[in-house]
Amino acid sequence: MKRQIFLTTLSVLSLTAFAQAPDRSKAPDPGPIDPLKLPAAESFTLSNGIKVHFVKKDQVPLVQINLIANGGSIFEADSELGLASLTADLMTEGAGKRTALELADEIDYLGIRLDSWSGQEQMGVNLFAPVSRLTAALDLMRDVVLYPAFSEDELNRARTSKLVALGQQHDEARVIASQAFNQQIFGKNHPLGRPSAGTEATLKSFTTGNLKAFHGKIFTTGNVTLIVAGALDPKDLKTRLEAAFGKLKPGRALATPKLEVPVFKPRKIILVDKPGAAQTELRIGHPGVNRMTPDYYTLTVVNTILGGSFTSRLNQNIREEHGYAYGANSRFGLMKNTGAFLAGSAVQTEVTDSAVFQFMKELTGIQVIREEDMTRARNYVALSFPSDFADVQSVADQIGNQVFYNLPGEYFNTYTGKILGVTRDQAIQAAKTYIRPENLTLVVVGDRAKIEAGLRGLNLGEIQILTVDDVLGPVPNL
Amino acid sequence: MKRLLIPLLLTAAFPAMAQDSRLALPFTRFTLDNGLTVIVHEDFSTPMVAVNVWYHVGSSYEKSGRTGFAHLFEHIMFEGSGNVKEGDFDNLLEGAGGSNNGSTSNDRTNYYETVPSNAVSLALFLESDRMGHLLKAMSPGKVDGQRDVVKNERRQSYENRPYGLAWQYLATEFYPKNHPYNWPVIGYMEDLTAASYDDVVEFFKKYYRPNNAALVISGAIKTEEARKLAENWFRDVPAGESVTRPDAPEFELNGVKTVTVEDNVQLPRLYMAFRSPRSYSPGDAEMDITAQILAGGKNSRLYKRLVYDLQIAQDVAAFQNSGALGSQLILISTARPGVGLDQIRTVIDEEIARLKATPPSQRELQRVVNQYEMNFLSQFQSIEAKADLMNNYFRFTGNPDWANEDLARYRAVDTGDISSVTATYLDLNKRLMLSFVPKGSTHLAVKPAEVKP
Numbered sequence: 047m048k049r050q051i052f053l054t055t056l057s058v059l060s061l062t063a064f065a066q067a068p069d070r071s072k073a074p075d076p077g078p079i080d081p082l083k084l085p086a087a088e089s090f091t092l093s094n095g096i097k098v099h100f101v102k103k104d105q106v107p108l109v110q111i112n113l114i115a116n117g118g119s120i121f122e123a124d125s126e127l128g129l130a131s132l133t134a135d136l137m138t139e140g141a142g143k144r145t146a147l148e149l150a151d152e153i154d155y156l157g158i159r160l161d162s163w164s165g166q167e168q169m170g171v172n173l174f175a176p177v178s179r180l181t182a183a184l185d186l187m188r189d190v191v192l193y194p195a196f197s198e199d200e201l202n203r204a205r206t207s208k209l210v211a212l213g214q215q216h217d218e219a220r221v222i223a224s225q226a227f228n229q230q231i232f233g234k235n236h237p238l239g240r241p242s243a244g245t246e247a248t249l250k251s252f253t254t255g256n257l258k259a260f261h262g263k264i265f266t267t268g269n270v271t272l273i274v275a276g277a278l279d280p281k282d283l284k285t286r287l288e289a290a291f292g293k294l295k296p297g298r299a300l301a302t303p304k305l306e307v308p309v310f311k312p313r314k315i316i317l318v319d320k321p322g323a324a325q326t327e328l329r330i331g332h333p334g335v336n337r338m339t340p341d342y343y344t345l346t347v348v349n350t351i352l353g354g355s356f357t358s359r360l361n362q363n364i365r366e367e368h369g370y371a372y373g374a375n376s377r378f379g380l381m382k383n384t385g386a387f388l389a390g391s392a393v394q395t396e397v398t399d400s401a402v403f404q405f406m407k408e409l410t411g412i413q414v415i416r417e418e419d420m421t422r423a424r425n426y427v428a429l430s431f432p433s434d435f436a437d438v439q440s441v442a443d444q445i446g447n448q449v450f451y452n453l454p455g456e457y458f459n460t461y462t463g464k465i466l467g468v469t470r471d472q473a474i475q476a477a478k479t480y481i482r483p484e485n486l487t488l489v490v491v492g493d494r495a496k497i498e499a500g501l502r503g504l505n506l507g508e509i510q511i512l513t514v515d516d517v518l519g520p521v522p523n524l
Numbered sequence: 525m526k527r528l529l530i531p532l533l534l535t536a537a538f539p540a541m542a543q544d545s546r547l548a549l550p551f552t553r554f555t556l557d558n559g560l561t562v563i564v565h566e567d568f569s570t571p572m573v574a575v576n577v578w579y580h581v582g583s584s585y586e587k588s589g590r591t592g593f594a595h596l597f598e599h600i601m602f603e604g605s606g607n608v609k610e611g612d613f614d615n616l617l618e619g620a621g622g623s624n625n626g627s628t629s630n631d632r633t634n635y636y637e638t639v640p641s642n643a644v645s646l647a648l649f650l651e652s653d654r655m656g657h658l659l660k661a662m663s664p665g666k667v668d669g670q671r672d673v674v675k676n677e678r679r680q681s682y683e684n685r686p687y688g689l690a691w692q693y694l695a696t697e698f699y700p701k702n703h704p705y706n707w708p709v710i711g712y713m714e715d716l717t718a719a720s721y722d723d724v725v726e727f728f729k730k731y732y733r734p735n736n737a738a739l740v741i742s743g744a745i746k747t748e749e750a751r752k753l754a755e756n757w758f759r760d761v762p763a764g765e766s767v768t769r770p771d772a773p774e775f776e777l778n779g780v781k782t783v784t785v786e787d788n789v790q791l792p793r794l795y796m797a798f799r800s801p802r803s804y805s806p807g808d809a810e811m812d813i814t815a816q817i818l819a820g821g822k823n824s825r826l827y828k829r830l831v832y833d834l835q836i837a838q839d840v841a842a843f844q845n846s847g848a849l850g851s852q853l854i855l856i857s858t859a860r861p862g863v864g865l866d867q868i869r870t871v872i873d874e875e876i877a878r879l880k881a882t883p884p885s886q887r888e889l890q891r892v893v894n895q896y897e898m899n900f901l902s903q904f905q906s907i908e909a910k911a912d913l914m915n916n917y918f919r920f921t922g923n924p925d926w927a928n929e930d931l932a933r934y935r936a937v938d939t940g941d942i943s944s945v946t947a948t949y950l951d952l953n954k955r956l957m958l959s960f961v962p963k964g965s966t967h968l969a970v971k972p973a974e975v976k977p
Contacts, residue, residue: 067760070607070653076620076643080571080744105569106905147832150822154891157898176901203835210838210860213790217686322788324683325676356624357614366611369672372680392680422619429621429640432570437905521790524861 082432084458087445088280092288094296098272099445100280103438107177109276110438111184113191113291114446116300117169117264119242124235125251126260128244130164132204132252133260137162137171139200142189146200149186158183162190166242167302167382168450169264174439177277180286188290191265196254206524208249213521215243216514219320223327223390223491226318226517230487231333231386232308238384246522266297271449275441302382308333310485313507318517319494325371326398326492330405331388332485337380337451344476345378347468350423352376352412352481353389357422359408364391370401378480382451387481395493399500402488406506410483413474420470428465549904549914549925552747556755558763559735563914563924564750565742567907573743575647576636576911577655578919580738581731583711584630584704584770584849592674592711593719595628597727599670601635602626605650606657610666613650620646630705631848632919638908641744648741648757655737656761658728664721671716678710686789687960694845697783698797698852698956704770705850733764738918742911772849775799777954784959784969791838792968794865795958796855796872800949803846804920809933810945811853815842816892817884817942818875819855823891825875826857834871836863848920853949864968865959873952880947883939896934900927 088100119130138153138160139146153160158175160183171191175183215221225241232239264270272291274283310332335341346354353360353376364374376389389409393401435441448457490501494511502509551565583594602624604610617624622639624647637647682688692708699706739758741750777799801807819826819842830837840857857868903909904927917926959969 068649068652068756070649070657073608073612073616074645074649076640076646079621079640079642082571105567106901108901108905147823147828151887151891154821154823154895155887157894157896159898174902176898203832206835206860207838210791213861214686214838217789219684324679355618357611357618362611365673366669369669370676372673372677392676392684394676394679422615425621426618430623430638431621432572432640433623433638436570436572436907437902 079429081462082435084435090280090284092284092291094292094294095267096270096272096287096291096294098274098284098287099449100274100278100283101441101445102278102280103275103441104277107277108438109175109177109180109274109278110442111173111187112170112273112442112446113187113270114168114170114273114450115264115270116167116302117269118165118167119240120167120237120303120305121264121300122237124240125248126256127240127248128208128242129248129252129256129260130169131243132208132249133257134162134164134169135204136196136200136257137190137194137261139204140195140197141186142193144189145195149189152182152186156182160186160190166238170270184286184290191291192294194261196257196261198254201252201254201257205249205252208244209246209522209524212243212246212249212518215518216521219323219325219327219491220392222318222320222514222517223329223489226316226491226512227329227331227388227487227489229517230316230489231331236308237303237305241518245519262295263300266295268296268298269300270294273442273446273449275438275445305384307384310482311487313484313486313488315488315490315501315506315509316512317494317498317501317509318489318491318512318514320491320514321493321495323491323493324395325392326395326401326490326497327390327392328402328405329388329390329489330409330486331386332482332487334378334385334387335380335480336383336385338382339380341476341480342380343464344468344472345480346427347420347423347465348412348415348473348477348480349376349378350427351415351419351473352408355423355426359412360389360391360405363404363408364393364401368397368400368404370394370397370404374405395496398490398492398497399504402490402501402506403504406483409481409486412477412481415470415473415477417470420468420473424466424468428462431462549910549927551914551924552751553924554751556734556758558758558761559733560758560761561738561918562751562754563738563740563918564745564747565740565910565914566745566747567742567910568744569907571641571744572638572907573641573644573647573741573745574636574638574907574911575644575651576634576740576742576908576915577651578738578915579633579732580736580767580769580919581633582629582631583707583709584772584847585731586704586707589715590719590723591707591715592709593715593723593727594633595709595711596670596674596716596719597724598626598628598633598635599674600662600666600724601654601658603666603670604661605654606660607653608650608661610661613654616646616650622647628709629847630709634912634915636908636911644741644745644750645753645757648753651739652757652761655732655734655758658732659725662721662724667719667721667724671719674710675713675716678713678716682710687787687793689785689787690793690795690958690960693783693785693958694795694797694852694854694956697781697958698777699850700773700775703772703775703850705772705847729764731767733767734758734761735763736767738915740911740914740924742914743907770849777956780953780955780957782957782959782970782972784961784966786963786966787960789960789962791858791861792863792865792959792961792965793856793858794868794970795960796869797852797956797958798950798954800844800846800851800853802851803848807945807948808844808846808851810937810941811844811851811949813889813892813934813937814879814942814946814950815844815853816895817879817888818842820892820895825879826855826872829871829875830857830868836860836867859968865961865970869957869970876946876950876952880943880950883943886939889937889939889942893934893937897931900931
């Protein structure tokens, strides 16, 4: 390693240079980019049928191993709300020969991260470890995936913790707003409108038998995929994975449940009263599309212009032009077979109606797109793409998405070109098709006494008033 | 590749995590005539480059009646400069595939961009233009605009967030009035209202000078190229007067201070703060480890007792809030419904007393050190994290590549050191106990309670 200090030579250089200021008359043009060269993923199958996808990434001696499964809250029956999340939590609360605290002690001692998790349509176990400690780390991961203990005591402790957390949601305007939005868009009984953290009744009903059965259904050879990124040799990796997961229960891939596709409804406002709130949480949107849409690239560009970047129209309007909020954004939430479009912000109470008015202006105005908007948005998305491959965790996440959503093998190498190829006409057409101002549901969580009159004055449609308990249910008894 | 063995306090059978020369941060440093320090680190893992500028000014440099100004000023830095019109700072960067942000702490303000390797010149043009020519484009209107944004940042991150104002009380109730950490970085609403255009001019001229800043360029760029670009863009930025860093009185907490705040929350939460050593000073690493032994991970003393065994708390955490002029060791625990905070406090007191009397086991200590090692290694994957780390090390130690020395501080700690710093710093008779309780539930607060509205 060299630590040179170039003071002497430099001062001469700088003195010469100082006489002449740099040309600041126009910003330097970056010119052609140096494209990302991503090593191709190697795919292979373990002897029991588990599929593995591996990308070599070796500048730091670390490895990320994600075991992903078809699972999560949309796989729950109505009587099972919260079961996926509770099952995932319990998988790291004792496994194999180790109690919850013994397992945690080993994980911390190795300095590794080993997390079990559950989302809406996926669940899994993630391992982040130094290569030098992979053998011990994989032993623990195997136990968590194959042999979770699901003990009565740990279930009771985790259950209470979940019930308490349900009560704490009443403090969080952000959580209330998101939950209310999902209920309005999908319906209270739809798998995406139900509370994925469970309810007082379902959480109290679960036995260790429920958890074992749910785990047994999800974690089978055909329903899981292993995604690996790191400083490893593929042959060595295969041997290690055979040893760790060779005994996983055989089974087939579970089909992702077909979800009812939500319909567009007339525009309305849902006002959730949160007395004394210092800000109003806004969630404005309607049903969207799924991840498989052929318009994926176009929608990515449209959303970047509308609310997906700092220079986006929503952020510029709400934050920079009017100072109503710290920021404003939008996104298309894309799942395997459905999705939602959503724009949001936390705005100052006193200007709630003005902020909603400006949101409506931008959500209508997005049907007009200029060529310069297109250039900036395309470049922003396409040229920053290499940052998504900076570390082993992000590489594994990227590959995991490609596998889970069945994206083509050339997906990563064509991504930049496809984004840069989106035309203005396509963007305008997509904006008209996928963002419909007359069908928006506006969820507004704030101090009703201060904001209701202003909202009524906007004449945007019917206003329905809800309490926090209407959205979340009462605070659970323990 | 050459492997160099770093001695580890580990058992022989336990494989070392980072025995690789890549833990180092090789760099080249030079100083421009105007006093700007430039540090370059090459990393060609992805075709991206991180640009990171630290100005050695933060909220502790603020004058009275202008709390929050350093952070408000950070916002104003993105609003255009002499040759960059309002909005173009972001327009140009996004148009090149770049992203950017900034942040303000007690001690420093940083600004950073991540750009494709072809756009480094653009990022340096933008950074140098606002360092050299900000005031040419400044106006009272810009100050007003960002004042509103920052007030909403305060509402969003503090006022409308459960327990959000705790951070303000941890500054005001802990540090003496004449200590520059006595107010929150975000500032008070009335001071944000009072901030003026003249304040911006004065602050810029005083602190935003190349001799009070350092630039790190880290990523897919050759050192010589980075040097040429840095010299080109920053050479016309005039130097300023040298900056006097704020001083802080040494202080002790005089006894036990209890403060109670009623908030819109379901559960009571206790914040306990002790004075601890300034960052990078003797005892600092020991206290970082002590915080983790007390409340880091499920097997930590407090997590195990409060959350697993007694199940009277929903969570517990501990960490040092460290600064150049003072640090706090903060313990935070949320009580289960119906549990008073005195019950939690009693357990905390017992565990602190136990740690004073008997050193932790070797395994407890090693568990924490191993996690520190992994966090180090993990950061080394990111050009952005490395750039900020190098600026941090440069500011506080003078050596941008201080990572091995930093890690060595943690590896050198032994179990006896933990008892010793616990005895020195975690004095149960010198601390702040801040109770956040649901409205109307002051009986759940730690007693004796001095009730605040």
